[in-house]
């Protein structure tokens with residue numbers, strides 16, 4: 001699949017077929033994650049793969065915005081012992097976000113569905129995930145990627161909007177789209 005086409009095709013899938021995802025496919029997704037760019041090449045990411053039904057069930061129960069029937073969940077974490085030192089440490093969020101996006105795009109390209117569920121900085125998500133998965137204090141779960149074969153289809157699309165694009169500098173007086181329309185649906 002063409003890369004641009006794959007990027008447009010990636011959508012949040014919230015209904016999954018009752019079909020497991022093979023381990024070698026999960027490894028392929030993790031290799032894509034670990035190919036992401038990372039500040040100062042720190043690679044602060046770590047991945048916890050959950051494919052046991054009991055654990056997935058508990059995880060779903062703990063997170064009200066993650067009650068999806070995917071057969072696999074990949075928890076993408078930032079390890080502060082690996083992260084950039086000093087004020088740039090917070091770049092772990094960007095590094096791990098890039099890794100997550102790589103998983104989403106790679107999965108789409110091989111016919112899998114995914115949804116990114118945010119954890120950090122929402123403490124009510126971070127805390128139960130850390131407890132359930134025995135995550136130490138210097139490791140923070142940024143998000144969970146649910147992965148599986150899709151049982152729903154969504155149209156490929158981009159939400160490109162010229163009003164969000166400035167050339168050569170910002171125009172503070174330009175009317176911003178988010179002020180014109182109410183925000184609805186998932187965040």
Ligand SMILES: Cc1cc2nc3c(=O)[nH]c(=O)nc-3n(C[C@H](O)[C@H](O)[C@H](O)COP(=O)(O)O)c2cc1C
Nearest residue numbers: 010011012013065066115116117118143185186187
């Ligand atoms: C940081 C982040 C956190 C998200 N958290 C959730 C979540 O908790 N539950 C959920 O169903 N979707 C979540 N999503 C998915 C968004 O709802 C989704 O990307 C958005 O509605 C746009 O739809 P699309 O992914 O199909 O393009 C999250 C996405 C991001 C980037």
